[in-house]
Amino acid sequence: MNDPATVSLTTVRTLGERAKVASALLAQTSGEVRRAALRAMADALDAGSDHLVAINAKDVEAARGTLTNALVDRLTLTPSRLADMSGGLRTISEQPDPVGEVVEEWIRPNGLKIQKIRRPMGVVSVIYEARPNVTADVAGLCIMSGNAAILRGSSSALRTNLGITKILVEAAIGAGLPEHAIQLVDDTSREATVELMQLKGLVDLIVPRGGPALIASIEANATVPYLIDGDGNCHVYVDRSADPKMATAIVVNAKTSKPSVCNAAETLVVHSDLVEGWLPGALDALKQKGVEIRGDETVCRVWPAALPATEEDWGTEYLDLVMAVRVVEGIDEAIAHVNRWGTSNAEAIVTEDSQAARMFTAQVDSGTVFVNASTRFSDGGQFGYGAEIGISTQKLHARGPMGLRELTSSGYVVWGTGQVRT
């Protein structure tokens, strides 16, 4: 049994088996015990801050030269980022306990009382990339929702993630949670990851938070149910009735406040009535922030600094200071464009016309549709969830930012007094 592949496969399955045992015990803990565990985990992170920054420095050192500067930045832990992580755990601990929540309840004519009740999923695994804050976010959300967590971070963050996990696990066990409620996969090989995706019967849900290669691997290999946290080709549609200053502020914020994230806007869709009046000034404002504009024919005519957009631009998530701009004749064409090219993450309309807002929110097929607000709010923290398990870009189970409730399933409990079926 010295074949390394065999050893790693055994290990991942063992993690799954231990997590399944832990999940049955976790499902029986009270909300108060889980809340106290999260507070203890937050305190332990604060106490271990210097230690974790020191460990993280080794990962950062090793990553320089091999990862891009942006990825090295994501990997880097600072005392301030650690304080955000412990703050997130405390916010999660203050959310309503989803376990046992009665979602609906009714009584049938035969006297049966039917309750739809939230229960933990069981064992939840999240596969993620450089940012080590995800380790604490996912552990906290899983524990508070009564689920055992199997964390699989990137190899570049392994020392840091091991350090964070060790601190969280000790605090959780000290607070009375079962062993193996939080586990980190320390084998970051492709084989071990595929094995994790195939732990059917042990893992109840996998959330892949990563790029197209990870999503493709999940779609090709996973036998465990999964929720896709996919791309964000987000749109802002500026309607004819938009408040011009508000429209510019929202477009600039959605594009430039953090271009590298999935809720940043990639395409501006604008009503043709605004082409002469509002559009050139808005594009000037984007240019001032360093944004390159790729426009359709009309855009290039009224604002000659624009590069001509090709069809590929409508489908591209730039994650950079580039924005595609398209002019439409009306809201129907805007909705059609968004539904054709969007990736169901987040879209916004800027409008003062309530009927346009109703049409857009009813017909646009996306996780979150914003009216007069930036797409950048598509985020679990911004929704008040304390953190997020991911942003679902699919329809089944959940859409948009996912917090505690999205980590539960809703089963039925039916209370009778001896009813039989005739």
Added chain:
Amino acid sequence: MNDPATVSLTTVRTLGERAKVASALLAQTSGEVRRAALRAMADALDAGSDHLVAINAKDVEAARGTLTNALVDRLTLTPSRLADMSGGLRTISEQPDPVGEVVEEWIRPNGLKIQKIRRPMGVVSVIYEARPNVTADVAGLCIMSGNAAILRGSSSALRTNLGITKILVEAAIGAGLPEHAIQLVDDTSREATVELMQLKGLVDLIVPRGGPALIASIEANATVPYLIDGDGNCHVYVDRSADPKMATAIVVNAKTSKPSVCNAAETLVVHSDLVEGWLPGALDALKQKGVEIRGDETVCRVWPAALPATEEDWGTEYLDLVMAVRVVEGIDEAIAHVNRWGTSNAEAIVTEDSQAARMFTAQVDSGTVFVNASTRFSDGGQFGYGAEIGISTQKLHARGPMGLRELTSSGYVVWGTGQVRT
């Protein structure tokens, strides 16, 4: 293009493309229009009753000798069964409209109002077997929840399903619904079914209602999201505190009222305190109904007519007048048995002890957990849904009987006044 395989593949994709167009139009219809369409569909079924019985007679004639008597019975339409189908459509039409329902709503400190809102899934396909009533049930649930339906029934029911679909489609279009909101796949080949499972981007959800071979095909081939309507290895646990008469009535009803269906009980789990007193009489009552008992050692000792059960019996869905019986020392062992062998469809506890009821309902991992009622109530009609799209035996998205709400996804709409993210 005379290759039959090519022709059929093209056809299924065309159905998907038409359904996608119809779904966008359906999502914009009001609940009143959809309700009226369901009433018109019900009226049309009533008016076409004699015609459908006559068409069905040809399917039944062709099936005799090739299908089992039980399947021929399921295939057979009678005026009374047709009246149940139209009655189901009317009940569905009276349910609350799930489309646009605000599930949750809250306001953030920055003034953003976040709403979680139900929307149709889009295009829903159900693959089912002999019973033609599913054609009307699924069409009705899909339309009322704003989804386009692609129906794929069995080849043995093709004439009947074509007849039912024609009547439903004409009534729906007459009531103002878009074309192609209801479509039947008339190519029942394996190739066409696999193509249907792979219409990613066109079909939003597939529900396979069939045996292990269909489920295996879905798991191997589907690229479209699916919800498994799986086996029903259902349990009744009779606790030490159970009311003896109620316990016997529930066990006999759960096993014998309709043994061929997925919510029939297959295993009786009984507390050891009841072995001498209650158990022999209960097994006598089952025997009187023709049930063969397969028991563990204790059961065979106190009731010698029992055959010895093997481990295989705990895992078998008999769908017949056979019941496995196991004695346990306490509720923990009962829960462990159910969670080890159950298929997450429906389980029941008979008890007068509220703490035992709480433990069982909290720890048993199943779609529906009944307290003092028969497992046979795990059914959309019995839950008051008018019909069911299936019974989910998985955790993601929905568990147990699925009605209108389970045919929606919950996305976010966020209302702002110009908020940008700092």
